[in-house]
Amino acid sequence: MSHFTTVKSKIRDLQCLKQALEDLKYTYEEAEQGVQVRGYLNQLETADLCIKASKTYDIGVRKTVDGYELLADWWGVETTLGLTEQEFVNQVTQRYAYHKVLKEVKARGFSLEVEEEQEDTIQLTVRKWL
Secondary structure, three states: OOOOEEEEOOOOOHHHHHHHHHHOOOOEEEEEEEEEEEOHHHOEEEEEEEEEOOOOOEEEEEEEOOEEEEEEOHHHHHHHHOOOHHHHHHHHHHHHHHHHHHHHHHHOOOEEEEEEEOOOOEEEEEEOOO
C-alpha cells in the first residue's frame, strides 16, 4: 500500500517554482527521464522534479495537463521536516506567486519600484513609463 498522496496546485511555470524552492533553501534534482521520490519504507514514485525534504523523504513535482502537482508521503515529510503538507504548500505557493508576478510584470514592460514584505504578505509596487 502506498503512503504517497498527491496535492493539486495552480503551479504552471516550472522555472518560477525552481526559483521559489531556491529562495526557500530547498535542494532539488530533475532529469528528463524522471527522478525517484522516496517515501515510507523506501517506497518510490517517479516525478519530474524531486525536492529533498529530509534524509529519508522527498517531495515530488509531476506535470499534469493542468500544470504541476506535488506528491509525497506527507506524514514522513512532516515528522522529519517539521512542516505539514499545508504549511509546505502555502510556503512554496507564496514564493512561486512572487516570482510569477515579477516575471509577468517584466514581460509587460513594468519595473519594480517598491517591495514590502510583512509576516505573511508581500506587497509590490510597479511602474511603467510611457
